[in-house]
Amino acid sequence: MKLSNRIEGLTGGGSDGWDIYRKSRAMVADGLDVVELTIGEHDRRTEPEILEAMHASALGGHTGYAALPGTDSLRDTVAARVAARTGVPTTRDNVVIVPGGQAGLFAAHVAACDPGDTALFIDPYYATYPGTIRGTGAIAKPVRADADRGFQPAEADLAKAAPGARSLLINSPNNPTGVVYTRDTFDGIARVAEAHELWLISDEVYDTQIWSGTHLSPRQLPGMENRTLVIGSLSKSHAMTGSRLGWIVGPEDAIDHLINLTTHTTYGVPGFVQDAGDFALKQGQGLEDRIAAPFRRRHADAMRRLLAGGVDVVPSTASMYLMADIRPTGLTGEAFAHRLLDTHQIAVMPGESFGTAAAGHVRIALTVADARLHTALDTLIAFTGQLTEHAA
Ligand code: PMP
Numbered sequence: 001m002k003l004s005n006r007i008e009g010l011t012g013g014g015s016d017g018w019d020i021y022r023k024s025r026a027m028v029a030d031g032l033d034v035v036e037l038t039i040g041e042h043d044r045r046t047e048p049e050i051l052e053a054m055h056a057s058a059l060g061g062h063t064g065y066a067a068l069p070g071t072d073s074l075r076d077t078v079a080a081r082v083a084a085r086t087g088v089p090t091t092r093d094n095v096v097i098v099p100g101g102q103a104g105l106f107a108a109h110v111a112a113c114d115p116g117d118t119a120l121f122i123d124p125y126y127a128t129y130p131g132t133i134r135g136t137g138a139i140a141k142p143v144r145a146d147a148d149r150g151f152q153p154a155e156a157d158l159a160k161a162a163p164g165a166r167s168l169l170i171n172s173p174n175n176p177t178g179v180v181y182t183r184d185t186f187d188g189i190a191r192v193a194e195a196h197e198l199w200l201i202s203d204e205v206y207d208t209q210i211w212s213g214t215h216l217s218p219r220q221l222p223g224m225e226n227r228t229l230v231i232g233s234l235s236k237s238h239a240m241t242g243s244r245l246g247w248i249v250g251p252e253d254a255i256d257h258l259i260n261l262t263t264h265t266t267y268g269v270p271g272f273v274q275d276a277g278d279f280a281l282k283q284g285q286g287l288e289d290r291i292a293a294p295f296r297r298r299h300a301d302a303m304r305r306l307l308a309g310g311v312d313v314v315p316s317t318a319s320m321y322l323m324a325d326i327r328p329t330g331l332t333g334e335a336f337a338h339r340l341l342d343t344h345q346i347a348v349m350p351g352e353s354f355g356t357a358a359a360g361h362v363r364i365a366l367t368v369a370d371a372r373l374h375t376a377l378d379t380l381i382a383f384t385g386q387l388t389e390h391a392a
């Protein structure tokens with residue numbers, strides 16, 4: 001039976017960018033000891049006290065249908081956190097709870113775009129972005145942010161792509177590059193969004209993983225509050241990837257419609273998961289810092305180690321990832337990653353999994369214990385050195 005073009009077109013017919021990940025998972029299932037530096041999954045599980053809060057909530061009876069917009073308490077907590085971090089007055093009416101940032105990205109595009117509308121996003125991008133946009137029936141149009149500009153999108157490029165578009169999706173701190181947008185970049189984005197009447201969809205799921213400087217949300221820029229939908233999630237900030245808990249923050253009328261959408265899609269998020277998330281957020285910055293600490297440490301260590309070993313690294317100040325520039329080896333990121341996995345059982349993500357702008361790079365997720373990471377990086381350095389010598 002023929003399925004819809006929409007679902008068959010999710011991956012655009014080609015690779016969906018997850019080939020290396022699937023291959024390394026299959027190798028692990030076969031009993032091989034692969035160092036997996038692929039996806040953004042912490043090497044620690046959710047904190048026991050968060051799970052205890054979840055347990056208590058479930059035993060206390062919060063197992064029926066939960067309030068569709070999210071519980072009042074969690075929406076208040078999210079609103080207070082956003083207001084404190086951005087200075088933008090925010091109440092529960094600006095918040096809808098969704099089952100994870102990914103669901104939020106999909107819902108935000110449903111809210112912003114009609115089928116056939118153009119939705120802009122920045123290349124390099126988190127691998128699901130184009131499929132998420134296509135899944136809503138919109139047309140996914142990339143705008144390149146090049147390595148030689150430090151992967152900061154240029155206002156001129158955005159302005160060129162914007163006429164006729166309905167939305168622009170950005171992600172700072174950025175996956176895959178670890179780059180945080182500068183104030184100049186944000187100002188350019190805001191000018192283009194205003195001039196072309198775009199919805200700005202701001203994916204801020206890495207807002208607790210900034211290693212120098214502070215997080216800026218474009219919703220706090222003048223004139224942007226009424227055209228910005230912010231995507232947040234507890235996956236990265238609280239090591240709660242499996243709990244599937246996130247939110248969208250935006251103007252009240254947009255949130256009303258998004259709540260209506262949840263009635264017709266997810267029908268809410270389990271109450272005991274929301275209560276656990278509420279508890280987690282109420283622990284404040286101390287817990288967030290504790291969960292971010294290994295990545296802060298490994299990011300600095302890995303950057304130093306790779307640079308000392310002669311591997312070029314994209315300058316970055318955030319996230320659980322680093323991008324290595326492996327162009328001197330003469331290989332594509334994809335060929336490099338396959339070879340590294342086949343010969344040394346180390347899995348990294350090819351830059352090509354994230355679009356065209358990060359070609360010739362590989363993304364290293366800093367998601368294994370320090371000693372294991374160091375050994376893997378030393379192997380990667382030696383491997384890169386040999387290939388580079390061979391290419392010279
Ligand atoms: N946005 C970005 C940039 C991500 O890297 C991820 C997960 N890796 C997500 C959104 C989705 O996260 P979740 O659905 O777990 O909240």
